[in-house]
Amino acid sequence: MSTDRLAILGGRPEYSEPLHVGQLYAPPWDEFKDQFDGIFRRRYFTNHGPLVSQLEKDLSEFLNCQAICVTNGTLGLMVALKSLGLSGKVIVPSFTFPATVQALYWAGIEPVFCDVDYDTHAISAEHISPLITEEVTGILYVSLWGGLADTTDIERLAENHSLKLLHDACHAFAASYAKRSSAQIGDVSVFSLHATKILNGLEGGIIATSNHEVADQVRTIRNFHSSHTHAAVPLRINAKMSEAQAGMALLSLTRVRKNVENNLLQWQTFYRNLNDIPGIKIYRYDEQCSGNYQYFNFEIDDVRFGLTRDMLLQCLQSEGIAARRYFSPGVHNLSPYDVLFPQYANTLPNTDKLCLRTLQLPIGAMCTIDTADRISRLIRMAHDDAHLVKNQLAEMP
Template identity: 30%
Template sequence: MTVTKPDLPPLEEYVEYLKKIWKSRWLTNNGELLQLFERKLREFLKVENLLCVVNGTLALHCAIKALELEGEVITTPFTFPATTNVIIWEGLTPVFADIDRQTFNIDPEDVERKITERTCAIIAVHTFGNPCYVEELEEIAEKYNLKIIYDAAHAFGVEYKGRSVLNYGDVSTLSFHATKVFHTIEGGAIVAKDNNLFEKLKLLINHGIKSEEEFVIPGTNAKMNEFQAAMGLCNLKYFDERVRRRKIIVEYYKENLNNLDVEFQKVIASKHNYIYMPVLFKNSKIRNKVYEELSRSGIKSRKYFYPLTTDLACFKNLDLVKKFGLKVAPEISGRILCLPLYSDLTLEDVDRV
């Protein structure tokens, strides 16, 4: 049993789109399927300015480039390495704030404590699809004139107080990787609040090309192709039903684990996508023992997120946990385990876990 499995549409539905691609011989460069996919996503996600890209990591790169950030970026260490790696690759300095003990998201109070004259932005992660404390973060950003990028890799379809989480901040980025609750095999998207920023992002993801003879800014190649768009079109129509099934599985897990000495993430979303099944054990010793026992039984779980990104090899011997006074993030990272969760996981499988 794996920790996750990609959802796939009926093969014949995908093949129908492939036939269109074969007939048009238009494989990439803003093809007909991509344009259709982007229109459907804007409507489904309730956003105005959305661009599809080849993956979620390049979405973050392009967001930073478009905002022309320089200096320090306050971020969370409790995340996938991509969030931190992008900050480093773009020549910025990551400053790590601690996380909230209940939501596992970046702690706004610690964010404000970490602001210096070099701070230019906050990159916050909607951890496991759970919205950050967006109101507090936006208040801080306005007070100190900072930009906010939300890494919404986990947050496809998530809403906070009835509003898409993608409508907060200056930019939100999505991942459509095969492991996500919605995927295009590989892929991602960028959502921008400002129209001018959106136009700039359009240029950035396609080498800065304005026309055949105009290359107006240094860009990159982050374009989504027609095959990815086709998979997205197929998967989008099944998303709500898959989330409905995931919710049943998550609730069944919680009901059956409730009598044990474990804790669950506090979810503040008004509409959640049930992307992961994180469980907090009493300590790392118990977590590791459960992980090993599950492995011996042929059940793959994941210590997610462990280790913290402060422990990446590039930070070796810097002891960033101590430097930034991180208390909660190391504790949560040491106790957390994500259990198997995918839309066709049976309740009998959950009983086995």
């Protein structure tokens, strides 16, 4: 039951249990149990078992390239970086999840932080060009919020400068741009199958490529010793996916299209409800993009809205809504990168501004159109009662 007063002003919280961001899809328990019965019957728990093989086959068809499963998206990025022979420095956005940059640093590569375009939230050829030097061997491009932007200029730039292009597509499974799949951008794309993602493998990752040599390298690097391929590789690691992960991901894959449709309905509801509120700017997908709509991201202009992003976040949290500040701060301002690379402080204006203003709302399998309506209503109330909320927050310890 909705109240007429915000919880922060003394009303009853909208939700008694926290409502989280992320897809959080769970298949019917019976189906999951069947997968586990099979795993126990076969006593085949890991090491490229039948469920992982089936998943790789299904994903290769879905993505129309070679799909190689790994433990998680972070290890996927680390293995992909090595398979592409990247070294020295790589250009990367700071407006991303820390794992993107952590993978680089683990692979012994220095990040060259690049500002993003303010509207697409992605790095652009214009921002990348001035950062290309002799030491730069590649670009680590990140697609955010379950969508894709136009990457043709960046692909041309990479080709002209003989740079490898690695695509962090951890958010972008089942997304396409001008009918081109997210797996077909750059030399390699990496997806995450974390439980919050559109394809849930509990944890998990996919390395997708159309290059057979790179695929051979990936298969060899992800396995600490023997493997079916004999590619000469610089180093190896255990990045295998388990049968339990694959069993879950196979079930999730059958519902991906349905979950995308469901997300889109929720996304549209938020859009309709919030678009006319002063000071709110909703992240828009490009017209040519077909996304998975797993993220509802918007920006708050505090002067026009009446509250800062962080004040609105406090309001929503007191209602039991676990909205998130994705991403704040930018990775260049996070430890250890702020100390290792202090030269980037105050040089990425779009990143710094977005990090202060953006907020992510719950959307996905745990939510409905009704949830989107209820959250939107509270955001409108926060705008209408902004002066009361501000006074209340000023009095809080």
